[in-house]
Amino acid sequence: MDPHAAPPLPPDEQSEFRQDVxxxxxxxxxxxxxxxxxGQSKPQPRQNAVRDVCPFCPGPGHDVPPPTAVYPAAGPWQVLVIPNKFPAVRPIMPDTRGLTLRVSMYQLPGFGAHEVVIEGPDHLTDPTELADDVYRHVLLSYRDRIRTFADDKRMDYVSVFKNVGAEAGASMAHTHSQVIATPFIPNNIRDELAGADAHFKRKQRCVFCDQIKAATDGGACRVIDSPRFVVLCPFAPRFAYEMWVLPKAHASRFETLTDAEATELVGVLKRALRALDATAGVPAYNYYLHTAPLRTDPSPSFHWHIEIVPRTARPAGFEWSTGVFINTVMPERAAKELRAAAQS
Ligand SMILES: [Zn+2]
Ligand SMILES: [Zn+2]
Ligand SMILES: [Zn+2]
Incomplete structure (x- = not known):
């Protein structure tokens, strides 16, 4: 026996490579x-950005551009959608000489839209504290903004995302989401569309529906099973305690979300996020929507979903170099812990 060999590891500590399907x-x-x-998989509790005056709160310090959408339609506002004051992209053509958007094969002007969804008039920093009706309007605002941007033929994709905690990129503590419309389909979406399409061509089934079925059949990846939605830990998550939220009924575009689904999704998201806080030590996290590109026909292979990605590790040289992440918690174990927390 090699005297330098490490002692054998117990089965639940052995490492494994997995590829996301x-x-x-x-x-x-x-x-x-x-x-x-x-290397603790439980990070420091999240911190929030600190400011003297919050411009999102109503009152004398309220300082935001005129809203592009207000919810509800009448009465005091619950949700405001405003243009981002420091946008990554702008809704004007920076150069009006070009008749077409494309400058060259690899260049486009920084055209698009960047909006902020202010989630409620109260200065809450944790979305699970939002009243159900406010949260429902947040989800409906996502749906409405995607529908609105679909009318602009120059836009190809709408990214909807949320940063919770300064470490996850939230520069404002007041809970909010962001919406960025771009005249191209981002690579992560393109890769998922291609992978889902390849799976469909091989198996004649939606790869996401397959995972939903595994979860609802009592699979080890199940976190929450509600009438219309499933929360699961994916097979090869990059971060410990990463979760996906999917509608059980196959749908490629989030725009088709019904009001009843939105109401149920509020409860499902709150339960999932509370379980995350209870299990992973109140980490900073992002969640974001992956939906089919604008104006596409309903796709049998792609299935919209929300990915909840906690900052349970700090990607370093290996991850940046290779795109291969190192995760210290197997998703089956994460799901077991999250499932127990979601039921309590
Ligand atoms: Zn505030
Ligand atoms: Zn599906
Ligand atoms: Zn995705």
Whole structure:
């Protein structure tokens, strides 16, 4: 026997490579790394950005551009959609000489839209504290903004995302989401569309529906099973305690969300996020919507979903270099812990 060989690991600490079926992304599961001093899978509790005056709160300090949408339609506002004061992209053509948007094969002007969804008049920093009706209007605002941008033929995709905690990129503590419309389909979406399409061509089934079925059949990845939605831990998540939220009925575009689905989704998201806080030590996180590109026909292969990605690890040289993430918690174990927390 080799005297330098490490002692054998117990089965639940052995590492494993997994490939995400949809994106093709590889992940290394290394539960043993959770034991190293800086490798805890439970991060520091999230911190929020601090400001003297919050411009999102009503009152004398309220300082936001005129809203592009207000919810509800009458009465005091619950949700405001405003243009971002510091947009990544702008709704004007920076150069009006060009008749077409494309400058060259690899260049486009920084054209698009960047909006902020202010979630409620109260200065809450945790979306699970939002009143159900406010949260429902937040989800309906996502749906409405996607529908609105679909009317602009120059836009190809609408990204909807949320940063919670300064470490996850939230520069404002007051809970909010962001919407960015772009004249191209971002690579992550393109990769998922291609992977889902390839799976469909092979198996004649939606790869997401397959995962939903595995979860609802009592699979180890199940976190929440509600009448219209499933929350699960994906097969090859990049981060410990990562979750996906999917509608059970196959739908490729979030725009088709019904009011009844929106009402149920509020409860499902709140339960999932509370379970995350209880299980992973109140981490900073992002969640974002992945939906089919604007104006596409209903797709049998793609299935809209929300990915909840907690900052349970700090990507470093290996991850940036290769796109391969190291995760210290197997998703089956994460799901078991999250499921217990979601039921309590
Ligand atoms: Zn505020
Ligand atoms: Zn499906
Ligand atoms: Zn996705």
């Amino acid at each position: 949809i994106s093709g992304r590889w992940v290394i599961f290394a539960p043993e790394r959770a034991r190293r001093p800086l």
